[in-house]
Amino acid sequence: xxxxxxxxxxxxxxxxxxxxxxxxxxxxxxxxxxxxxxxxxxxxxxxxxxxxxxxxxxxxxxxxxxxxxxxxxxxxxxxxxxxxxxxxxxxxxxxxxxxxxxxxxxxxxxxxxxxxxxxxxxxxxxxxxxxxxxxxxxxxxxxxxxxxxxxxxxxxxxxxxxxxxxxxxxxxxxxxxxxxxxxxxxxxxxxxxxxxxxxxxxxxxxxxxxxxxxxxxxxxxxxxxxxxxxxxxxxxxxxxxxxxxxxxxxxxxxxxxxxxxxxxxxxxxxxxxxxxxxxxxxxxxxxxxxxxxxxxxxxxxxxxxxxxxxxxxxxxxxxxxxxxxxxxxxxxxxxxxxxxxxxxxxxxxxxxxxxxxxxxxxxxxxxxxxxxxxxxxxxxxxxxxxxxxxxxxxxxxxxxxxxxxxxxxxxxxxxxxxxxxxxxxxxxxxxxxxxxxxxxxxxxxxxxxxxxxxxxxxxxxxxxxxxxxxxxxxxxxxxxxxxxxxxxxxxxxxxxxxxxxxxxxxxxxxxxxxxxxxxxxxxx
Numbered sequence: 001x002x003x004x005x006x007x008x009x010x011x012x013x014x015x016x017x018x019x020x021x022x023x024x025x026x027x028x029x030x031x032x033x034x035x036x037x038x039x040x041x042x043x044x045x046x047x048x049x050x051x052x053x054x055x056x057x058x059x060x061x062x063x064x065x066x067x068x069x070x071x072x073x074x075x076x077x078x079x080x081x082x083x084x085x086x087x088x089x090x091x092x093x094x095x096x097x098x099x100x101x102x103x104x105x106x107x108x109x110x111x112x113x114x115x116x117x118x119x120x121x122x123x124x125x126x127x128x129x130x131x132x133x134x135x136x137x138x139x140x141x142x143x144x145x146x147x148x149x150x151x152x153x154x155x156x157x158x159x160x161x162x163x164x165x166x167x168x169x170x171x172x173x174x175x176x177x178x179x180x181x182x183x184x185x186x187x188x189x190x191x192x193x194x195x196x197x198x199x200x201x202x203x204x205x206x207x208x209x210x211x212x213x214x215x216x217x218x219x220x221x222x223x224x225x226x227x228x229x230x231x232x233x234x235x236x237x238x239x240x241x242x243x244x245x246x247x248x249x250x251x252x253x254x255x256x257x258x259x260x261x262x263x264x265x266x267x268x269x270x271x272x273x274x275x276x277x278x279x280x281x282x283x284x285x286x287x288x289x290x291x292x293x294x295x296x297x298x299x300x301x302x303x304x305x306x307x308x309x310x311x312x313x314x315x316x317x318x319x320x321x322x323x324x325x326x327x328x329x330x331x332x333x334x335x336x337x338x339x340x341x342x343x344x345x346x347x348x349x350x351x352x353x354x355x356x357x358x359x360x361x362x363x364x365x366x367x368x369x370x371x372x373x374x375x376x377x378x379x380x381x382x383x384x385x386x387x388x389x390x391x392x393x394x395x396x397x398x399x400x401x402x403x404x405x406x407x408x409x410x411x412x413x414x415x416x417x418x419x420x421x422x423x424x425x426x427x428x429x430x431x432x433x434x435x436x437x438x439x440x441x442x443x444x445x446x447x448x449x450x451x452x453x454x455x456x457x458x459x460x461x462x463x464x465x466x467x468x469x470x471x472x473x474x475x476x477x478x479x480x481x482x483x484x485x486x487x488x489x490x491x492x493x494x495x496x497x498x499x500x501x502x503x504x505x506x507x508x509x510x511x512x513x514x515x516x517x518x519x520x521x522x523x524x
Contacts (some may be wrong), residue, residue: 027148027151027152027155027168028167028168028171029171030095030144030148030207031144031145031148031168031171031172031175032171032172032174032175032178033175033203033207034095034098034141034144034172034175034204034207035171035172035173035174035175035176035178035179036175036176036178036179036182037098037102037141037179037200037203037204038067038071038137038138038141038142038176038179039175039176039177039179039180039183040179040180040182040183040187040196040200041067041102041105041134041137041138041197041200042063042064042067042134042138042180043179043180043183043184043188044183044187044188044193044196044197045063045067045130045133045134046059046060046063047188047193047251047255047256048109048113048133048193048197049062049063049113049117049125049126049129049130049133050255050256050275050276051117051255051256051275051276052113052114052116052117052118052125052129052276053117053122053125053126053129053276054122054275054276054277055255055275056122056126056510056513057510058122058123058126058510058514059122059126061126062126062127062129062130063126063130063134065127065130066127066130066131066134066135066138067130067134067138069135070134070135070136070137070138070139070142071138071139071141071142072142073139073142074138074139074140074141074142074143074144075142075143075145075146077143078094078142078143078144078145078146078147079146079147079150081143081147082146082147082149082150082151083150086147086150086151086154088151088211088215089212089215089217090147091144091147091148091151092207092208092209092211092212092215093208093212094140094143094144094147094208095140095144095204095207095208096204096205096207096208096209096212097140097208098137098140098141098144098204098208099201099202099203099204099205099206099207099208100201100205101136101137101140102137102197102200102201102204103198103201103205104136105133105134105136105137105197105201106194106197106198106201108132108133109133109194109197112132113129113132113133116128116129116132117129121514122510122513122514123514141204144172145168145169145172148168149161149164149165149168152164152167152168183196188251188253189252189253191251192250192251193251193256245260245261245262246258246259246260247259247260247261247270247349248260248345248349250341252339252340252341253339253340253341254274254338254339255274255275255339256274256275257272257273257274257339257341257342257345258271258272258273259271259272259273259345259349260273261284264281264283264290267283267284267285267286268283268284268285269281269282269283269284269290270282270284270349270350272316272317272342272345272349272350274339279314279316279317280316280317280318280319280350281317281319282317282319282350282351287322287326289319289323290319291458292448292458293416293448293458293460294319294320294382294416295480295481296414296416296446296448296460296481297320297323297324297380297414298323298327298480298481299412299414299446299460299462299481300377300378300412300414302470302475303410303412303462303464303466303470304377304378304410304411304412306328306377307324307328307331307377307378308330308331308332308377309331309332309334309374309375309376309377309378309408310324310328310331310332310333310334310376310377310378310379310380311333311334311335311336311369311372311374311376311378311379311380311406312324312333312334312335312336312379312380312382313336313365313366313368313369313379313380313381313382313383313394314336314337314365314381314382314383315335315336315337315339315342315343315346315360316337316342316382317346317350317352318335318342318343318346318350318352318358319350320380320382321333321335321352321358322351322352322353324378325353325355325357325358331357331377332357332359333357333358333359334359334361334372334374334376335358335359335360335361336361336363336364336365336368336369337360337361337362337365338362338363338364338365339362340362343360343362365381365383365394366393366394366399366402369399369402369403369406370402372406374406375406375407375408375411376406376407376408376411377407377408377410377411377412378411378412378413378414379403379406379407379411379412379413379414380414380415381394381403381413381414381415381416382415382416384415384416384417384418390417390418390509390510390513392507392509392510393504393507395432395435395502395507395509396435396502396503396504396507397435397438397439397501397502397503398503398504400413400435400436400438400439400440400463401439403439403463404439404440404463404465407465408465409465409466410464410465410466410468411465412462412463412464412465413440413461413462413463413465414460414461414462414463415436415460415461415463416458416459416460416461417429417432417458417459417460417461418456418457418458418459419432419456419457419459419512419513420453420454420455420456420457421447421451421453421454421457421459421489421494422454423493423494423495425498425499426499426500426512427499427512428509428512428513429459430494430496430499431499431500431501431502431512432461432502433445433461433491433494433496433499434496434497434499434500434501435501435502435503436461436463437496438501439463440463440464440465442463442464442465442466442467442468442469443461443462443463443464444462444464444470444472444488445459445460445461445462445488445489445491446459446460446462446484446487446488446489447459447487447489448460448487450486450487451486451487451488451489451490459489472484472485472488473485
């Protein structure tokens with residue numbers, strides 16, 4: 001039979017080519033975009049939950065588990081629905097419903113998550129909150145891949161199911177890779193989490209609604225859906241909570257940063273908060289250090305009074321580098337602060353001077369220590385902002401040994417940790433003491449509140465790169481910590497041998513901190 005040219009049927013050749021192209025690739029493009037949306041939501045999910053539960057393994061594993069569970073169920077029920085009703089209208093309706101569920105996610109984030117976040121523990125909270133917020137969007141978006149396979153099979157019956165399903169999963173996974181990279185390298189550094197979530201919701205809503213209109217869904221249904229999406233969108237963009245004390249708020253590369261004014265011990269103070277942790281503060285009417293634990297930086301004067309090179313790991317509000325500038329006029333001060341925006345924020349909001357003696361490095365502190373060729377007289381590690389934010393790689397024997405290797409002769413390493421002094425098995429602080437002594441045999445520990453306290457408190461670790469012993473009973477009183485001798489912890493009272501040593505291979509800090517938090521909640 002002679003082939004009839006498309007032009008003789010009244011269809012221009014270019015239009016026919018476009019139709020064939022759309023028929024072949026439209027569903028692949030759709031699964032690429034929806035796959036990207038899934039991973040964008042999964043990446044930002046950690047940022048949504050971390051202000052309440054910290055960026056811990058409990059948070060990350062809960063999000064991954066809930067999203068994978070929802071996707072699995074979505075694959076199953078999406079496949080069954082596609083076999084019964086292989087309709088484009090249903091396919092695009094699922095996308096639209098998925099977009100509405102992302103709008104709902106953001107609404108729940110604002111209304112419900114604060115109650116869950118402050119009412120549940122860091123162990124039970126992440127899976128419950130992840131299920132409430134992220135299950136529905138992941139479920140609906142998971143339904144799309146098997147549905148797309150069924151639709152593509154009906155379009156191209158000459159192709160095998162293996163080739164069709166392979167193509168769908170290829171483009172869906174490629175979209176997920178694209179979404180993951182887009183979220184991490186572009187969206188989060190440049191936009192707020194709420195903006196990102198709303199943008200994903202809007203993309204899905206348009207992606208579902210536009211084809212439905214073209215497919216002839218009745219106008220009343222479209223109007224109802226549009227009104228619903230519009231109401232949810234407006235509810236999300238209208239701020240529900242306003243705080244006049246907040247002077248800066250933005251999602252950064254490594255977490256949400258808030259700067260706000262308040263009071264501490266009856267004095268006006270400006271605070272820096274990263275996710276859930278207060279990581280620094282400054283009195284508005286003086287240069288006095290705000291928190292008691294920060295005053296222990298002056299312990300270096302007992303061990304190494306004259307310093308030429310100092311390193312502060314964890315800049316925060318740069319209060320320690322500022323104090324070192326004033327107290328050591330000849331010293332060069334390096335700061336390893338992984339959050340790249342903090343130094344500029346410190347200059348703007350916390351009076352960090354533009355001094356050539358401060359060199360700021362936007363780099364992980366442990367990696368910086370490993371790579372630097374410098375030898376430091378004094379290293380102060382303040383990366384353990386709270387029990388919600390203890391980076392495991394700063395708790396291990398390997399890290400402490402790297403730190404000691406970078407100290408000059410008679411150099412001093414100080415670290416601020418948080419925990420309690422209960423002699424129990426296992427114990428975060430006692431495990432850390434055992435680990436620390438393996439790297440610093442000549443070490444000392446100070447309880448900022450009291451060695452007799454069983455509650456959570458700041459514990460200062462001091463590692464001396466010298467065999468010289470310090471007798472704190474003969475130090476005498478000093479102006480920065482008048483009762484220093486009473487703060488010294490007698491580690492002979494504890495059975496450190498029964499405690500696990502923390503290494504890069506084994507450092508369950510989230511589990512250990514959860515025990516401390518549980519004890520604190522019971523006490524209160």
